Amino acid sequence: MIRWRRHLGLLVGGAAVAVSVVAAGAxxxxxxxxxxxxxxxxAFHPPxxxxxxxxxxxxxxxxxxxxxxxxxxxxxxGSVVALAGLAGMMIGAFSGYVGGWADEGVMRATxxxxxxxxxxxxxxxxxxxxxxxxxxxxxxxxxxxPPYARLARGEVLAVRTLEYVEAAAAIGQTPWGxxxxxxxxxxxxxxxxxxxIDLGAAIVTGAGLSFLGLGATPPAPEWGAMVSAGRELLAQxxxxxxxxLAIFLTVIxxxxxxxxxxxxxxxxxxxx
Amino acid sequence: xxxxxxxxxxxxxxxxxxxxxxxxxxxxxxxxxLVLINLGDRATQSPGLVEAFRHRWGLDRPVVVQYxxxxxxxxxxxxxxxxxxxxxxxxxxxxxxxxxxxxxxVAVVVxxxxxxxxxxxxxxxxxxxxxxxxxxxxxxxxxxxTFWFAILLLSTVYYRLGWAPPPGRLTSGLAxxxxxxxxxxxxxxxxxxxxxxADALRxxxxxxxxxxxIGVGFVTRITRASMLEVLARDYVRTAQAKGLTRWAVxxxxxxxxxxxxxxxxxxxxxxxxxxxxxxxxxxxSWPGLGRYAFSSAASLDFPAVMGVxxxxxxxxxxxxxxxxxxxxxxxxxxxxx
Numbered sequence: 001m002i003r004w005r006r007h008l009g010l011l012v013g014g015a016a017v018a019v020s021v022v023a024a025g026a027x028x029x030x031x032x033x034x035x036x037x038x039x040x041x042x043a044f045h046p047p048x049x050x051x052x053x054x055x056x057x058x059x060x061x062x063x064x065x066x067x068x069x070x071x072x073x074x075x076x077x078g079s080v081v082a083l084a085g086l087a088g089m090m091i092g093a094f095s096g097y098v099g100g101w102a103d104e105g106v107m108r109a110t111x112x113x114x115x116x117x118x119x120x121x122x123x124x125x126x127x128x129x130x131x132x133x134x135x136x137x138x139x140x141x142x143x144x145x146p147p148y149a150r151l152a153r154g155e156v157l158a159v160r161t162l163e164y165v166e167a168a169a170a171i172g173q174t175p176w177g178x179x180x181x182x183x184x185x186x187x188x189x190x191x192x193x194x195x196x197i198d199l200g201a202a203i204v205t206g207a208g209l210s211f212l213g214l215g216a217t218p219p220a221p222e223w224g225a226m227v228s229a230g231r232e233l234l235a236q237x238x239x240x241x242x243x244x245l246a247i248f249l250t251v252i253x254x255x256x257x258x259x260x261x262x263x264x265x266x267x268x269x270x271x272x
Numbered sequence: 273x274x275x276x277x278x279x280x281x282x283x284x285x286x287x288x289x290x291x292x293x294x295x296x297x298x299x300x301x302x303x304x305x306l307v308l309i310n311l312g313d314r315a316t317q318s319p320g321l322v323e324a325f326r327h328r329w330g331l332d333r334p335v336v337v338q339y340x341x342x343x344x345x346x347x348x349x350x351x352x353x354x355x356x357x358x359x360x361x362x363x364x365x366x367x368x369x370x371x372x373x374x375x376x377x378v379a380v381v382v383x384x385x386x387x388x389x390x391x392x393x394x395x396x397x398x399x400x401x402x403x404x405x406x407x408x409x410x411x412x413x414x415x416x417x418t419f420w421f422a423i424l425l426l427s428t429v430y431y432r433l434g435w436a437p438p439p440g441r442l443t444s445g446l447a448x449x450x451x452x453x454x455x456x457x458x459x460x461x462x463x464x465x466x467x468x469x470a471d472a473l474r475x476x477x478x479x480x481x482x483x484x485x486i487g488v489g490f491v492t493r494i495t496r497a498s499m500l501e502v503l504a505r506d507y508v509r510t511a512q513a514k515g516l517t518r519w520a521v522x523x524x525x526x527x528x529x530x531x532x533x534x535x536x537x538x539x540x541x542x543x544x545x546x547x548x549x550x551x552x553x554x555x556x557s558w559p560g561l562g563r564y565a566f567s568s569a570a571s572l573d574f575p576a577v578m579g580v581x582x583x584x585x586x587x588x589x590x591x592x593x594x595x596x597x598x599x600x601x602x603x604x605x606x607x608x609x
Contacts, residue, residue, distance in 0.1 A: 112290045115588050116581065119550055123569035124298060124577055204417050208551060211419045212566065227420050231555070234431040244420030251415040 010260025016253030020246075024070030033061040035068040035221045044236050054238035056229065062238060065221035066246050072222040073247065076137050076215070077202035084141045085195045088148025093187050095149065096156030097179055107153070110146035119208075126214040133222075136215035140205060151194055155187045189265055197258035200251040207247050223247045280596070284589035289343075291585040292578060296342065299574040300335050329355065342578075351582070352575035356568065361579035364564065369583065370454025371441065372553070372560035376545035378457075379480045383487025384538050390488065391495020391534075395503060396522055406492055413489020419551040422482045426555065429478060436478050439557035443471055479556045483549065487541045494537045498530040505529075531602045539595035546591070547584040 023030065039059035047054045053062035095106035122139035129135040159165060160183070168182045207224030209215040216222030218229070223243040230240025326332045330341060345352065351361040394406035430436045441456055442448055449459040449468050457476065460468035502508065503526050511525045512518075550562035561580060568576035 108290075112287060112294065115287050115585055116291055116294065120547065120565045120569060120577065120581055120584070121295070121298065123550075123566060124295075124572070124574075127569050127572055128299075200415060204415075207417060208419060211551065212554070224417075224419070227417075227423065231423055234427040237427050240420070240423050240427075244417060244424070247417045247420060248415055251417070252411060255411065255415055 007260045007263060009256040010264070013253045013256025013260060016249065017257055020070055020250045020253065021074065023067050024074055027064070027067035027071070030067055031061065031064040033064040035065050036060065036219050037064075044233075044239075046236075047238050053242040054236070056226075056236075056239045057233070062226075062242050065226060066223070066243050069221040069223045069226060069243060069246065070250070072133060072210075072216050072220060073203055073207055073224070073250070076133055076140075076206040077199055080137050080140045080144055080206065081195050081198050081202050084144035085148045085191055085198070087141075088145035089152045089187060089191050091145065092149030092152030093156045093179070093184060096153035097160060097183060103153070106149065110149050113143055113146045116143065119205075122209065123212070123214060126209065131214050131217050133210075133216050133220075136206065136209045139214075140202070140209070144202070147198075148191060148194060151190050152187045155190050156183055159183060159186045193258070193262045193265055196254070196261050199258065200254040203247060203251050203254065277593070280593050281589075284586070284593070287589060288582060288585050291581050292343065292346070293339070295574075295578045295581045296335075296339050299572075299577065300338070346582075351579040354568070354573055354576045356571045356573040356576065361575050364576065365561075365579055365583055366454070368559055368561050368564040370451075371558055372546060372549060372562065374455040374457060375476065375479055375483065375549065375553075375558060375560060376542060378476060379483035379487060379545055380538065380542045382480060382484040383491055383541060384534075386484065387488045387491025388495050388534060390492040392499055392522065392527065394492065394496045395499035396518075398500065403496075406496065410489045410492040410496075413485050413487070414493070415489075416485060418482055418486060419555060421485065422479070422552055422555040425478050425482060437471075437474050439555070441472065441475050441558065442468070443475075446471060479552050479558060482552050482556075483545055487545075490537055490541060491534065494533050495530070498533045499526060502526045502530040528602060532599060535595055535598045535602065539591050539598075543588045543591045546587045 027035075037060060039055070042051075042055050042059040043057055045051050045055040045059070051061050051063065053066060055061055056065075091106060095103045121143060122136075125139040125142065126132075126135050129138070165178060165182055168178045173181070206215060207222070207227070210222045210224035211228045213225075213228065216225050218225065223246050226243035227240045227247075230236065230238075230243075233239050323332075330338050333341075342352065349362070351365070353359065354361050354364060357364065390406045390409065394403045397403050425436075426439070430438060437443060446468065448456055449463045449465055452459050452462050456472035457469060460466070460472055499522075503522075508521060508526055511521045516525075546561070547565075549558075549560065550566050552558065553560045553562040554566060561583070565577065565580040565584075567573075568580065
């Protein structure tokens, strides 16, 4: 308990993450406007108490859209990290456990994907399948799994020859049983740490794809797409500034949480 | 060392062939119709046109044959022809690559100088106010979304304050220097045009600040962590006990031993900037590789996309090789193997 209290960054970051998740979830309760509610006569209204973040070209309340926008951005980043992390973990752990040719092949594949200009591949995939959150997530997932696979493989190699694994085999457990009950639990903590640290990067990348017009499509209030909509509006600075600020603060919060969790779970790598 | 370089370059080949293979597979297995996208409505009106298009780009042959033909012309240094512009992909790459190299190189140099200085300061003054500021700056640099930061800078520094020129590589109307390297900053100096040099430098400033800020975040973090580890070693205490000045200990004894992770992150950063500057280049109208990749992908111009992927992959392999060579320079115990 005392150890947790020392991690101020984890607490502050955790609180900020909680705020952004709750704000996205409870958006309808927090704002009197709808996310697609247009008031053309009030277009480009600068920030005032009525519209704290101003209004955009269609007179939509920017604060409202930022609140709702968290749903898209957080859901995309969360599902990419969860699914790619899970797939990467299974691939890597399996490859490390089986060894031999399968292992060699999987490791070469991870190197290839990591050497590949990921954003270019993602762009090509999204263009071909059509823009949209699901396709953007699919494209991200295809290039997102290798670090998980490599970490999981390393952890498996470290425990595979230990005595309790041998003991599990000696009491007659099947290889699959050993893999599931004895090996995987050793891999999980590292995966959780990596996934938390990774969430910030996933948020930026996902929002970036939407910024380029490859992710969420208008009128969806996704943060990256909103920044893109305000891109040419240099005089109406608030249209692009506030959704970007939301991305920035959320990523900082997730980074604090990730670093904090790593310090708590993995004291060896503290401060790096 | 020559043999080592040769062997390492050979080892990069399978990676590059793999990259062409993956791009080719993706481009030909995706559920999309190249013909429809490139010909649009005309395709539905005239079947002959479709036939001719498919034949022109070799789409009427089996995928494996298409791929082998591609590899064959690759061996002759032919990267194919862009569907969108009908010009050789190699020519177009030669035009856009220097712009990206210029931007990425200046950004990495700035990021490493600032990041290493900040990281050393933070480590030496651990837990002080200076350390807190450096760590804060690093946390911000790592988290700030490039595209948003770029727009913020444009709207304040250029639009509101007028301190920076509008997007682009040169003031419009100015003729770029006769190409030698294709990098305006270098070429203007080589051609003896200080006026063009100053103009090109002013146009570089904002995109470099954007890219370097993110780099500074990563470099500062790694430098600080690596320096903290080294500063706690016995030989650092010995150096202090000998009565060396504090800065001699930090710079000559500690920093040299802390360099390996810093070089690694510097190389990773450089490789990323070479391929990942799509947004910065788009926002600052920088006619580099990132923008070329984006416009090619957007029009599904696959010969061009494959060319970009190949060049970026080759740069990645080359930078990794350079990083390994630097390891040997800073640590004589590492040997060429």
